Amino acid sequence: MGDIMADGRTAQTFGSENLLFLTDEQLRQGIEAMFFAYRGFTADPDRILSELAYGRAHHRAIHFINRAPGTTVNNLLAILGVTKQSLNRVLRTLISDGLVESRVGTIDKRERHLFLTEQGQNLESSLSDAQRARMRTAFRDAGPVAVAGFKQVLEAMMDADMRRTHIQLRDSTT
Amino acid sequence: MGDIMADGRTAQTFGSENLLFLTDEQLRQGIEAMFFAYRGFTADPDRILSELAYGRAHHRAIHFINRAPGTTVNNLLAILGVTKQSLNRVLRTLISDGLVESRVGTIDKRERHLFLTEQGQNLESSLSDAQRARMRTAFRDAGPVAVAGFKQVLEAMMDADMRRTHIQLRDSTT
DNA sequence: AGCTTATGTCAGTCTTGTTGACATTCCAAG
DNA sequence: CTTGGAATGTCAACAAGACTGACATAAGCT
Numbered sequence: 001m002g003d004i005m006a007d008g009r010t011a012q013t014f015g016s017e018n019l020l021f022l023t024d025e026q027l028r029q030g031i032e033a034m035f036f037a038y039r040g041f042t043a044d045p046d047r048i049l050s051e052l053a054y055g056r057a058h059h060r061a062i063h064f065i066n067r068a069p070g071t072t073v074n075n076l077l078a079i080l081g082v083t084k085q086s087l088n089r090v091l092r093t094l095i096s097d098g099l100v101e102s103r104v105g106t107i108d109k110r111e112r113h114l115f116l117t118e119q120g121q122n123l124e125s126s127l128s129d130a131q132r133a134r135m136r137t138a139f140r141d142a143g144p145v146a147v148a149g150f151k152q153v154l155e156a157m158m159d160a161d162m163r164r165t166h167i168q169l170r171d172s173t174t
Numbered sequence: 175m176g177d178i179m180a181d182g183r184t185a186q187t188f189g190s191e192n193l194l195f196l197t198d199e200q201l202r203q204g205i206e207a208m209f210f211a212y213r214g215f216t217a218d219p220d221r222i223l224s225e226l227a228y229g230r231a232h233h234r235a236i237h238f239i240n241r242a243p244g245t246t247v248n249n250l251l252a253i254l255g256v257t258k259q260s261l262n263r264v265l266r267t268l269i270s271d272g273l274v275e276s277r278v279g280t281i282d283k284r285e286r287h288l289f290l291t292e293q294g295q296n297l298e299s300s301l302s303d304a305q306r307a308r309m310r311t312a313f314r315d316a317g318p319v320a321v322a323g324f325k326q327v328l329e330a331m332m333d334a335d336m337r338r339t340h341i342q343l344r345d346s347t348t
Numbered sequence: 349a350g351c352t353t354a355t356g357t358c359a360g361t362c363t364t365g366t367t368g369a370c371a372t373t374c375c376a377a378g
Numbered sequence: 379c380t381t382g383g384a385a386t387g388t389c390a391a392c393a394a395g396a397c398t399g400a401c402a403t404a405a406g407c408t
Binding site for chain 2: 021022024025026027028029030031032033034035036037038039040041043060063067081128131132134135136137138139140141142143144145146147148149150151152153154155156157158159162163165166169170173
Binding site for chain 1: 362363364365366367372373374375
């Protein structure tokens with residue numbers, strides 16, 4: 001359809017042998033690699049979470065509250081890309097379980113600023129440790145050049161607003 | 175915890191400046207990059223699917239049936255990593271909607287071999303086109319070296335059995 | 349003949365997402 | 379000062395897609 005040639009190469013392939021890595025087959029392999037890798041990426045924290053009756057949504061909230069302590073609900077909403085009702089259900093359980101603290105804003109009292117309690121930080125650490133251990137092994141096995149390429153491709157794959165959020169988080173902690 | 179040093183570097187960091195990309199901060203950035211990129215990765219097909227009352231589960235089934243036509247239900251189960259009840263629900267709708275055909279095996283009549291109908295192939299194409307378009311742009315922007323690194327890290331991140339499945343699929347179509 | 353395998357199906361549960369409606373609180377503009 | 383809108387929270391209902399457990403059927407294997 002459209003730009004697909006009969007032999008399965010894209011139009012860009014012609015005129016430059018450097019672009020042979022853009023065959024449909026190469027792209028499909030990239031797609032499958034993302035699928036299988038994401039499974040591995042989430043497997044370790046998922047195991048820990050399932051024992052605590054929490055899910056991935058709780059992990060994501062905990063991760064980004066840890067990353068940007070004092071963030072508002074609205075800000076977290078934008079990062080996570082879910083509805084406030086969805087996030088609220090997760091936050092409610094985390095707050096009532098004593099993992100997250102919600103403080104009314106001093107400047108704007110409508111806003112709630114979110115922080116991890118000590119207990120929340122402990123869970124964050126154990127989830128993060130598991131995920132980082134896998135990432136560390138993968139990075140070490142692949143080497144620095146591969147890691148640079150990995151990040152480059154991932155950033156190019158994001159939506160523009162997510163790329164902005166990602167870069168902002170990245171640079172704020174470097 | 176455990177191997178985390180006070181300054182946030184991992185134990186491996188010491189003794190080799192080449193391994194500075196393994197700081198906890200670098201690993202965290204990798205984790206977030208995966209999260210944001212995966213959102214972009216699924217965004218385009220998700221839009222198409224939502225108009226057809228299908229979800230990601232249908233997409234995954236269609237993708238791998240297209241990739242390995244004639245595959246059995248059991249085989250697909252292993253690739254997708256879900257329960258047969260979960261997969262069956264998806265397959266039932268796809269078969270009754272005329273996108274997938276299920277043929278009783280000739281050698282082993284217990285097995286069902288799965289194929290995309292012409293209609294199924296059409297949907298696969300439009301989903302795949304959308305996803306490949308994004309992947310193609312990302313690959314082109316990042317360049318061949320980055321793409322090689324990207325694939326290398328993703329493979330290192332997979333569980334061993336998923337890596338086997340991935341490599342098997344990759345080599346069977348090259 | 350009996351055990352195992354492959355598949356399908358029914359019933360129930362859980363997480364996580366959705367929409368819609370409505371209340372509260374507060375800032376800011378008229 | 380009042381009113382409109384923004385930020386937040388809550389309730390209710392619903393759907394997708396994962397899960398477990400149980401059971402049925404057919405076919406292959408020993």
